[in-house]
Amino acid sequence: MLEVEGIHSFYGEAHVLHGPSLTVRDGEVLALLGRNGMGKTTLIRSIMGLRPPVVRRGSVRWKGQELLGLAPHEIARRRIGIVPQGRRLFPSLTVLEHLTTLKPAGARHGWTVAKAFEFFPRLAERKSNRGHELSGGERQMLAIARALMTDPELVLMDEPSEGLAPVMVQHVESIVLELKRAGLAILLVEQNLYSALALADRVCVLETGRVVHEAAASEAGHDHATLTRFLGVH
Numbered sequence: 001m002l003e004v005e006g007i008h009s010f011y012g013e014a015h016v017l018h019g020p021s022l023t024v025r026d027g028e029v030l031a032l033l034g035r036n037g038m039g040k041t042t043l044i045r046s047i048m049g050l051r052p053p054v055v056r057r058g059s060v061r062w063k064g065q066e067l068l069g070l071a072p073h074e075i076a077r078r079r080i081g082i083v084p085q086g087r088r089l090f091p092s093l094t095v096l097e098h099l100t101t102l103k104p105a106g107a108r109h110g111w112t113v114a115k116a117f118e119f120f121p122r123l124a125e126r127k128s129n130r131g132h133e134l135s136g137g138e139r140q141m142l143a144i145a146r147a148l149m150t151d152p153e154l155v156l157m158d159e160p161s162e163g164l165a166p167v168m169v170q171h172v173e174s175i176v177l178e179l180k181r182a183g184l185a186i187l188l189v190e191q192n193l194y195s196a197l198a199l200a201d202r203v204c205v206l207e208t209g210r211v212v213h214e215a216a217a218s219e220a221g222h223d224h225a226t227l228t229r230f231l232g233v234h
């Protein structure tokens with residue numbers, strides 16, 4: 001279980017997160033919603049120990065242990081993976097190289113390269129292609145496959161469907177559901193409300209760095225007044 005409690009994150013003197021708290025339970029998908037600039041990416045980066053921002057107060061506990069103050073690679077070693085906003089791939093590395101940077105090709109346990117290729121057959125076909133040669137959808141699959149190479153129990157996904165064609169958005173949704181079925185917990189930042197409601201067990205709305213609403217996804221779907229108020233959807 002991940003427990004974020006009252007964290008305050010800053011970019012220089014700009015105070016962006018004003019003490020949001022949330023919990024991601026084992027094996028659940030929690031969708032983090034909110035309009036642009038409300039602090040979703042900042043929250044993901046704060047959990048993963050990425051700088052900037054700087055977290056000045058609060059706590060991020062994973063299985064009861066404090067993560068704040070640890071470096072991102074130490075957090076990854078505790079089995080938290082990240083699919084960052086904008087994918088963050090290396091243009092000159094091949095698909096295979098992206099995966100083997102994190103886990104040797106001969107590894108036999110957990111998410112191996114072979115298992116990733118079975119899960120993403122398209123990546124197997126493109127294994128010798130470099131990052132810059134991949135389509136948007138292939139890049140997103142690679143970003144997800146790379147996160148899986150750390151054998152995570154929790155994956156932080158920052159807008160995995162951003163900029164993808166509708167057919168790829170559906171594909172990414174089916175991947176999220178399959179990972180959930182495989183037992184992973186997922187904290188999913190998602191701009192598309194309907195996608196979030198279809199994938200998540202619970203939703204949490206962030207507004208100017210504060211959690212302003214939390215609900216089961218099944219209830220949130222019927223609560224148009226709240227959604228309109230916080231997200232501007234109709």
Ligand SMILES: Nc1ncnc2c1ncn2[C@@H]1O[C@H](COP(=O)(O)OP(=O)(O)OP(=O)(O)O)[C@@H](O)[C@H]1O
Nearest residue numbers: 011014016034035036037038039040041042043052
């Ligand atoms: N590196 C940075 N330096 C300074 N301010 C930043 C930086 N990154 C984000 N911010 C500011 O922090 C606030 C929250 O941004 P953040 O990217 O976390 O929002 P978001 O909810 O993820 O939005 P989006 O959907 O647009 O990514 C915004 O006001 C943004 O301008």
